[in-house]
Amino acid sequence: MPNGAQILVEGLVDAGVDVCFANPGTSEMHFVSALDGAPRLRPVLCLFEGVATGAADGYGRMAEKPACTLLHLGPGLAGGLPNLHNARRARTPVLNIVGDHALHHKRLDAPLESDITALARTVSGWTRRTCRAGDLAGDLAEAVAAAYGLPGCVSTLVVPADVSWSEAGKGGAGPIAPRTGAVSPDAVSGAAQALRSREPAALLLGGAATRGAGLTAAARVAAATGARLLCETFPARLERGAGLPPVERLAYRGSDAVAQLSGVRHLLLAGAAEPVSFFAYPGQPSRLVPDGCAVRSLAAGSEDVTAALEALAAAYDALTPIPQAPIRPGLPTGALTAESAAARSARCFPKEQWSSTRRTPPGCGCPAPPRAHHRTTG
Structure with missing residues (x-):
C-alpha cells in the first residue's frame, strides 16, 4: 500500500502539476523519495527557499496553473515568504507542500518547531494541516482547486513527517478544472453608461486584462470612447510589443500617478483594484483617485475580466485598435537609462x-x- 508521500506525488501528477521547486530537509525525505517514481513531476532543487517560491510564482504566472514548492518546516516557509507575498498580490496559483515534525514529536518543542499555520496564513488563501495519511488525497484536491480557481491564490498544505511515511489509501486530486468566471451584465451596462457621458474616463487594467485578448478588447473600448488606457504599476503579467495595443502604466510615485489621473471623472476597474500610493507621505493623499471621480468595477475577483471587456466593446461600434508596429531602435547615445x-x-x-x-x-x-x-x- 502506498504511503502518504506517494499519495501526494500521485495526486499532484493527476492534477496536472508537473514541476516542484524544492528546498527539502529531513521531514520531507519521504516526499523526495516518492519523486523518484514519478517522472511526470519534475523536481527542481533550489538552494534557497526564496528561489523556490520565486520560481513557483513566475511559473504560475506564465503557465496559468499551479507550480508546487517543497519547503522545510516553518523556518523554510519563512525563507520563502517575500516571493509568496508577491504571488499573493499577483493572485498566482501556487501550491506549497510544507513538511513538519512528526505529530508525536511536536510536543517536545524541538529546535525547529514553530507555528507553520500562522506563517502560512500571512500569504495563503487556503491553508490546512493534514493529520492522517488517509486524508491526504482529499486535502490535496482541495488545495489544488483553491490555488487554481479564479482569481488564483497561494495554497499551503502542511504535512507532518509521520503522515508522509504512514500507509495511506488510494486517491488523487483529479485533473484541474478549467478556470471560468461570470460576467456581471449590470457592471457592463453601468460602465457603458459612464463612458457614454463623454466625460474624461480611464480604464485601469489588471489580472487577465493585461494579456492579449483582454488588452485588445480594452483598446477597442478606448478607441471607440476616447477613454485613456492604463494598467497597474506592477501587473502580474503584461503582454506588450509589436502586434499588441500599447498601454500606459500607472506611475509608481504617488504624485506622478495623481498627475496622470488628474481630470478623470470616471475610472473603470478591469481586474484591478482602486489605486493607492505605495506609501504615505506628509501632505500627500493616500488615495490617488481625484476628487469627484466616480470609480466603477467592471470585473474583479472570480469574474471573467476578458469576457467583461469584450462585452463592453460590443456595446459600441468599437474600432479596431492600431497595434504597435515592429520597430528596431537606433543606437542610443547619452546617459545610460x-x-x-x-x-x-x-x-x-x-x-x-x-x-x-x-x-x-x-x-x-x-x-x-x-x-x-x-x-x-x-
Whole structure:
C-alpha cells in the first residue's frame, strides 16, 4: 500500500502539476523519495527557499496553473515568504507542500518547531494541516482547486513527517478544472453608461486584462470612447510589443500617478483594484483617485475580466485598435537609462537576424568588439 508521500506525488501528477521547486530537509525525505517514481513531476532543487517560491510564482504566472514548492518546516516557509507575498498580490496559483515534525514529536518543542499555520496564513488563501495519511488525497484536491480557481491564490498544505511515511489509501486530486468566471451584465451596462457621458474616463487594467485578448478588447473600448488606457504599476503579467495595443502604466510615485489621473471623472476597474500610493507621505493623499471621480468595477475577483471587456466593446461600434508596429531602435547615445539599455539590447540582438548557424547578430552598429559584447550568445 502506498504511503502518504506517494499519495501526494500521485495526486499532484493527476492534477496536472508537473514541476516542484524544492528546498527539502529531513521531514520531507519521504516526499523526495516518492519523486523518484514519478517522472511526470519534475523536481527542481533550489538552494534557497526564496528561489523556490520565486520560481513557483513566475511559473504560475506564465503557465496559468499551479507550480508546487517543497519547503522545510516553518523556518523554510519563512525563507520563502517575500516571493509568496508577491504571488499573493499577483493572485498566482501556487501550491506549497510544507513538511513538519512528526505529530508525536511536536510536543517536545524541538529546535525547529514553530507555528507553520500562522506563517502560512500571512500569504495563503487556503491553508490546512493534514493529520492522517488517509486524508491526504482529499486535502490535496482541495488545495489544488483553491490555488487554481479564479482569481488564483497561494495554497499551503502542511504535512507532518509521520503522515508522509504512514500507509495511506488510494486517491488523487483529479485533473484541474478549467478556470471560468461570470460576467456581471449590470457592471457592463453601468460602465457603458459612464463612458457614454463623454466625460474624461480611464480604464485601469489588471489580472487577465493585461494579456492579449483582454488588452485588445480594452483598446477597442478606448478607441471607440476616447477613454485613456492604463494598467497597474506592477501587473502580474503584461503582454506588450509589436502586434499588441500599447498601454500606459500607472506611475509608481504617488504624485506622478495623481498627475496622470488628474481630470478623470470616471475610472473603470478591469481586474484591478482602486489605486493607492505605495506609501504615505506628509501632505500627500493616500488615495490617488481625484476628487469627484466616480470609480466603477467592471470585473474583479472570480469574474471573467476578458469576457467583461469584450462585452463592453460590443456595446459600441468599437474600432479596431492600431497595434504597435515592429520597430528596431537606433543606437542610443547619452546617459545610460532603462530606455537606452533596452534600445541597445534591441539594436544588438534583432531576432530577425538570428539563424541556426549565426551566433552573433551582424551589422548591429555597436562600437564594442563582437567577442566582448556578444559573449553571452556563446
